[in-house]
Amino acid sequence: MIKILKDIWIVLSIEARRVFTDSTVLLIFFIAPIIYPLIFCSVYNKENVEDMPVAVVDESPSEDSKRFIHKIDATPEMSVDYKCCNIEEARKLFKDHDVRAVFYFPKDFATRLETLRTGRIVVYGDMSSFYYFKAALLGGNNVLIDEMQSIELERYEKAGLTNQEAEIQMQPVVYETTTLYNPSNGYGSFFLPILLILVIHQTIFLGICILSGDANENRYALKLIPPHLRNNHTQRVTLGRALCYVLIYIPITILDLWFIPRWFHLPQLGNLYTILEFALPFVLSVVYFGMTIGTLFVRQKISPMLCFVFFSLMLFLLSGMVWPQQSMPRLLFLFSQIFPSTPGVQGYVKIASMGGNLEVVRTEYMTLWLQALVYFSTATLATYLKQYNRHRKKEKLHKVHASEEILRKLRITHNTKE
Amino acid sequence: MRLVRVINRELRRIAYRPRYLIILTLGIILAFTIFATMTSEGQPKNLPIAVVDMDGTYLSRRVCHEINATSGVQVYAVYNNHSEARKAMQQGKIFAFYEIPKGTYNEVLQFRAPHFVLYVNSAYMLAGTLSYKQLATMGMIAGAAVQREIYRKKGYGDDQIMGLIQPVEFDTRNIGNAEINYGSYMMTTLMPALIAFLTVLHTIYVIARERQERSLRSWLNKANGNALIALIGKAIPYTVWYILLCLIVNFIMFGPMGFLMEGSWMLMVLNTIMLIVAAQCAGLFIGACITDAPLAMSIGAIYSAMSFTFSGFSFPIEAMPKAYEVASWLYPIRQYFLNYTDIALFGNGFEHCWKHFAILLLFLLMPIAGAPLLAWQYKLDKKTHKLNTEAK
Numbered sequence: 155m156i157k158i159l160k161d162i163w164i165v166l167s168i169e170a171r172r173v174f175t176d177s178t179v180l181l182i183f184f185i186a187p188i189i190y191p192l193i194f195c196s197v198y199n200k201e202n203v204e205d206m207p208v209a210v211v212d213e214s215p216s217e218d219s220k221r222f223i224h225k226i227d228a229t230p231e232m233s234v235d236y237k238c239c240n241i242e243e244a245r246k247l248f249k250d251h252d253v254r255a256v257f258y259f260p261k262d263f264a265t266r267l268e269t270l271r272t273g274r275i276v277v278y279g280d281m282s283s284f285y286y287f288k289a290a291l292l293g294g295n296n297v298l299i300d301e302m303q304s305i306e307l308e309r310y311e312k313a314g315l316t317n318q319e320a321e322i323q324m325q326p327v328v329y330e331t332t333t334l335y336n337p338s339n340g341y342g343s344f345f346l347p348i349l350l351i352l353v354i355h356q357t358i359f360l361g362i363c364i365l366s367g368d369a370n371e372n373r374y375a376l377k378l379i380p381p382h383l384r385n386n387h388t389q390r391v392t393l394g395r396a397l398c399y400v401l402i403y404i405p406i407t408i409l410d411l412w413f414i415p416r417w418f419h420l421p422q423l424g425n426l427y428t429i430l431e432f433a434l435p436f437v438l439s440v441v442y443f444g445m446t447i448g449t450l451f452v453r454q455k456i457s458p459m460l461c462f463v464f465f466s467l468m469l470f471l472l473s474g475m476v477w478p479q480q481s482m483p484r485l486l487f488l489f490s491q492i493f494p495s496t497p498g499v500q501g502y503v504k505i506a507s508m509g510g511n512l513e514v515v516r517t518e519y520m521t522l523w524l525q526a527l528v529y530f531s532t533a534t535l536a537t538y539l540k541q542y543n544r545h546r547k548k549e550k551l552h553k554v555h556a557s558e559e560i561l562r563k564l565r566i567t568h569n570t571k572e
Numbered sequence: 573m574r575l576v577r578v579i580n581r582e583l584r585r586i587a588y589r590p591r592y593l594i595i596l597t598l599g600i601i602l603a604f605t606i607f608a609t610m611t612s613e614g615q616p617k618n619l620p621i622a623v624v625d626m627d628g629t630y631l632s633r634r635v636c637h638e639i640n641a642t643s644g645v646q647v648y649a650v651y652n653n654h655s656e657a658r659k660a661m662q663q664g665k666i667f668a669f670y671e672i673p674k675g676t677y678n679e680v681l682q683f684r685a686p687h688f689v690l691y692v693n694s695a696y697m698l699a700g701t702l703s704y705k706q707l708a709t710m711g712m713i714a715g716a717a718v719q720r721e722i723y724r725k726k727g728y729g730d731d732q733i734m735g736l737i738q739p740v741e742f743d744t745r746n747i748g749n750a751e752i753n754y755g756s757y758m759m760t761t762l763m764p765a766l767i768a769f770l771t772v773l774h775t776i777y778v779i780a781r782e783r784q785e786r787s788l789r790s791w792l793n794k795a796n797g798n799a800l801i802a803l804i805g806k807a808i809p810y811t812v813w814y815i816l817l818c819l820i821v822n823f824i825m826f827g828p829m830g831f832l833m834e835g836s837w838m839l840m841v842l843n844t845i846m847l848i849v850a851a852q853c854a855g856l857f858i859g860a861c862i863t864d865a866p867l868a869m870s871i872g873a874i875y876s877a878m879s880f881t882f883s884g885f886s887f888p889i890e891a892m893p894k895a896y897e898v899a900s901w902l903y904p905i906r907q908y909f910l911n912y913t914d915i916a917l918f919g920n921g922f923e924h925c926w927k928h929f930a931i932l933l934l935f936l937l938m939p940i941a942g943a944p945l946l947a948w949q950y951k952l953d954k955k956t957h958k959l960n961t962e963a964k
Contacts, residue, residue, distance in 0.1 A: 178866040186874070196893060197881055203891045222740075248747070249918055271735040274743050281748035282913035283888045284757065288701075291744075298740060305739040330687065331708065334661070336694035341887045344697040364866070421695070456784070459869040460592060460777050463769055463876050464599055467762070471606065477754075478667070478699040481616035483609055500664060507695040510662045517663075 158390060164380050165394025166401075172365060173402065178455075182361045187406045190353045194346060195418040201340025202231070203289045209236035209244045209253040216264035218273070222301055226257060231293035244278075254280040255290040270309060285341070335421055335507045343421050343507070348475050350410050351436075351502045355495040356466050358399060358437065359444040363458035366448030371455050379541065388538040392530065396441045400434075407433045415506060423509030431512060432501055435522035439494040442529030449536040473499040497521040577794040578805025582778075586809060592777065593813070596770050600817060603766055604759075608829070611755030619703045620648035622669040624657045629677040635688075639670065642710045645703050661693050668692045668703040698754070748832065748917030756831040760912060761885040763821050764844065765905045768851040769876035771814045775807060775855030776872040780865035789957060792950045799947035803856050803939050815848045826916070834919030842929070843911045850904035850935035860942030863949060875902075883909045907932050 173179055208226065212219050227234040236253060238244040244256045256278040267273040277294060280286045336343045383391055411429050415422045452458055470476065472490035479487055479500075490496045501518035504510040512519055586593060623639060625632045640647050648666050651657045657669045669691050676686040690707055694700040723733045749757055782791050795802035822844055826833040833840070855872065862868035880886070882900040889900050900906045907928040914920040914928075922929075 178870055181870055190877075193878070194881070197896055198887060199893070200891050203888055249920055249924065251913075267739065269735075271731055272738050273740045275740065276743045276745065279744060279746050281746045281752075281757070282917055283885060285888050285891065287746065287752075294742060298742060302739055309735070309739065331690045331692060331704070333692050333694045333700075333704075336697075336700075339694045339697075339701070341697075344695065345887075347695075454784075456777060456780055456865055456869045457592065459866075459873045460770075460773050461595070461599065462873050463773065463879075464596075464603070464766065466877065467766060467880070468603060468606070471610070475696060476698065477610050478616050478619060478696060479664075480620055481613075481618060481699075486606065486610060503695055504662055504664060508662045508693070514659065514662045 161380065161383060161387065161390040162394040162397060165383070165391050166398045168380075169395045169398040170402075172368075173361075173398070176365070176368065179361050179364055182357050182364065183402060184406075187353050187357050187410055191346070191350055191410055191414045194349050195342070195414065195420075198340075198342030198345060199418065201338050201342045203285045204230055205233040206231060206255065206286060206289045207235040207253045208232045208255040208257060208290070209238055209247050210234055211238045211241050211244045211256065211258045213240070213261045214259055214264040216267075218267055218301075218305070219259045219263060222259075222275075222297065223257070225297040225300065226293065229293035229296060231289040248278060248280070251280075254286040255294075257294070267305070270312070288339075335423075342418075344475075346418070346420050347415070347503050347506055348470065348473060348499050350414065351499045352466060352469060352473075352495055354403070354407060354410055354433075354437070355440050355469065355493075355498060356462065358403060358440045359447075359465075360458055360462050362399065362441065362444035363448040363452045364455055366445070367452040367455040367458060370453055388541065389530075389534050391537055392442070392445060392534045395445065396438060396530075399441045400437055403437050407437065411502065411506070421507040423507065424505035428505055428511055429502070432505055432515065432519060432522075435519065435526050436494060436498045436501075439522050439526035439529055440498075442526060442533045443494055445533035446529050446536055449533065449540055469493055469495045472496060475499060475503065491521065494522060494525050497525070574795045574798060574801050575805045575808075578791070578802055579808050581791065581794050582806050582809050585778075592774070596774060597813075597817065600763075600767060600770065600821070604763060604821060604824075607759050607762065608755070611753075611758060614751065614753040614755055615644065616699060616702060616754075617644060619645045619668075619699055619706075620666045621645045621703050621707065622649045622651055622657050622660060622666045623647060624651045624654055624669055624671040626652065626674045627672050627676040631677045632672045635670065635672060639707065639710060642706050644706045657691075661691070664696070666693075667696055667699040668707055670707065748913065753831075755829075756825075759825060760831055760916070761883055761905075761909050762880070763825070764818055764847060764908055764912075765879055765883055767814055767818045767821065768847050768905050768908070769879050771810065771848055771851045772855040772858075772876050773869070773872050774810055774814075775852050776859040776868050778806060778810070779856070779859030780868050783863065783865050788950060789953050792946075797947070797950060799860070799945075799950060800940060800943040803860060803943060803946065807852050807856055807939075811849060811852055814852075815845050818844050818848055831916075833916050835915035835921065839915045839922060839925070840912075843908055843915065843925075846929060846932040847904050847908040850907075850932045853935040853938040854902075854904065857938035857942040860939070860946040879903050879905050882906055885909050901931065904932055904935055 173183065210223050210226070212223065223234055223237075226232055232255070236244070236247055238247070241256075241258055244253070244258065247253045248256055258276040258278065260274060260276065263273045263275065277290060279290045333339060379391055407430070408426070411433060412426050448458075472486070472493065473496055474482070474487075474490065479490075482490070497518035501515040501522070504515050504518070508514075621639070623632075623636050625636065636647060636650060639645065645668075649660065651660070651669075654671060657666070657671070660666050661669065671689040671691065673687060673689075676688075679686040688711065690704070690711070692700050692704040692707075694704075720733055746752065782788050791806070792799065792802050795805060819841065822840065825831050826837075826840070854875070858868055858872050858875070862871060878899075882889070882896070882903045883905040884900060889897050889906075911925045911928045914925040918924075
């Protein structure tokens with residue numbers, strides 16, 4: 155037992171020395187996981203579009219339309235920057251991107267309202283970003299509902315209903331909506347929890363891949379493993395390495411998954427203990443996943459960085475937060491489960507944003523442990539095979555050398571005999 | 573002539589080790605396939621939602637049926653109490669649920685308005701918003717149907733009834749994406765952005781590789797020591813390849829996949845070409861300036877990791893702090909995106925987007941700025957080489 159621990163300790167210290175002497179890896183392990191969340195959090199701090207410029211075209215100026223325009227201007231989402239005389243003028247503003255939406259009150263708006271019919275307002279919305287669309291929709295709908303109720307009350311009075319009757323008539327069923335977990339429906343609260351997990355995933359993965367590329371390039375991969383562990387007990391090597399990374403990532407995980415969301419007032423309902431307990435299998439499975447890929451595929455130190463951003467994008471899209479997992483094609487869903495980031499993101503959002511405990515995220519938690527186990531075996535196997543191949547190559551070389559040596563000696567003896 | 577020699581050398585290098593070009597191309601194809609299959613329906617379908625039926629009457633069951641008939645959502649389960657539904661929501665099994673409180677049927681019988689509460693999980697942006705939209709619309713339609721019945725019995729005409737139920741309505745026209753297709757929204761910017769930053773990274777990579785293999789001298793020798801020509805020659809094979817890829821992707825998206833293309837194709841082709849060239853110029857600059865290969869790669873990765881954010885297609889740049897608006901000018905994809913909205917979504921002509929093209933042209937200055945540095949490194953390298961040989 156003590157021997158095992160001692161072996162693990164040796165491997166760990168070798169690995170730690172490598173990490174702390176490589177400036178690129180230091181940058182990725184210690185700077186990136188701090189800088190990225192800070193930048194992204196400040197970028198998305200505003201959560202929603204505010205005071206989006208809109209234009210109004212009022213072709214039937216009346217009290218109703220004026221009130222409507224005032225109310226639009228008063229919403230936090232929009233501000234009426236232009237009042238145009240005709241639709242052509244507004245269209246020009248719209249095409250020049252000076253306004254992101256146009257509210258057009260057609261000529262018959264006032265007359266329709268007077269004759270107790272439905273008044274129609276045409277809304278042109280800029281769909282180049284969904285946030286313009288959302289601001290116009292949300293702000294517009296709030297005004298619409300507000301207006302509708304006051305107009306309706308007026309009309310019911312005209313129709314000879316008492317106030318109370320009218321109110322019941324207006325809303326035969328009362329619908330109340332409660333938005334849970336991300337009350338402002340902001341982009342930051344949605345995106346940043348995903349980003350935090352992805353940053354941890356990608357920095358570990360990239361760092362490990364760079365280290366294996368480095369070892370491979372400089373041909374000292376073999377020297378990194380203590381001689382007595384080269385042919386058997388490979389699991390001690392992988393265990394020791396993983397322990398090194400896990401130890402490095404404990405403070406980073408606490409910082410990224412606990413402190414940063416607090417600083418930037420992201421939804422944070424989970425408690426630290428649950429988050430850490432969940433993060434353990436996550437970090438482990440990422441470490442072993444990285445070790446497997448790194449040992450099997452990475453030949454150069456700089457090539458992992460070539461694919462890194464591309465890989466991050468794929469993980470983000472496959473995480474099931476952008477496109478719900480239930481609507482994904484089955485095959486794609488299964489494919490997404492290969493990566494530790496998918497259950498990681500899902501689980502972390504459920505814990506941090508929705509206040510779940512480990513029981514709630516049991517599926518994700520178990521998936522992560524399963525992944526950790528599978529990738530541990532593959533990493534061990536890959537390391538072992540690499541050792542074995544190297545060893546055999548070396549032995550072959552040795553044999554060649556030996557036979558050459560014998561030949562040479564023979565020749566020498568032959569020569570001397572002659 | 574010098575240029576041809578450098579290009580020739582680069583082509584030979586690619587032929588000798590085509591691994592990364594193949595991997596990246598396959599990656600782009602894979603990404604395209606994943607996007608296209610994922611968003612093939614335009615909007616997510618069959619979003620699971622639930623009903624908490626505490627009333628358990630004929631009416632509440634009617635509501636369940638009605639929800640099931642709503643497009644886009646399906647009833648995943650009917651629960652008896654709030655906490656069960658809440659737990660299912662936490663587990664991500666459902667994105668929204670309706671709660672029908674006890675005594676709803678009685679209230680209806682007594683002509684009082686029953687209270688329905690709709691809970692929406694907005695941690696899942698798209699799924700939450702969509703299920704909310706569908707359920708809220710359904711609620712409104714169902715409510716309106718009840719109202720209409722009452723008015724009809726009172727002897728109002730249909731036109732009048734509509735006026736009473738809905739005095740004002742919006743006629744929404746979504747310019748640029750009429751049917752709110754998420755595929756066309758995401759892919760049209762994400763795919764070119766992906767290709768553009770792979771171009772940046774690949775350009776840095778090939779220069780970094782020269783440094784690692786200590787072949788800087790032989791590379792610049794082919795250009796007779798002219799660093800700019802060496803850089804351009806190195807870039808051209810990749811320029812051609814990635815422009816080709818990006819054009820094919822765009823043709824597939826705006827052609828067979830039917831994404832909106834209002835303006836001129838020629839401008840869009842020009843936009844694509846400029847995007848790749850500008851991206852490559854940024855890559856050449858980083859590659860030429862930073863002598864340490866891993867550092868150059870990490871800076872390239874850090875730079876390109878932000879390109880989606882600063883394209884401004886998911887979250888508008890105007891809503892970000894001002895400093896980031898300036899930062900977004902460093903990204904060719906930002907100008908590409910603005911051009912794309914102008915050309916493809918709004919059908920604007922060149923007079924609208926020339927500014928963005930002009931900014932893209934400014935990127936061409938980057939390799940010119942980086943070339944003297946490379947030339948200096950070359951000189952240094954030559955000198956040490958000379959000293960070494962003399963010493964020998």
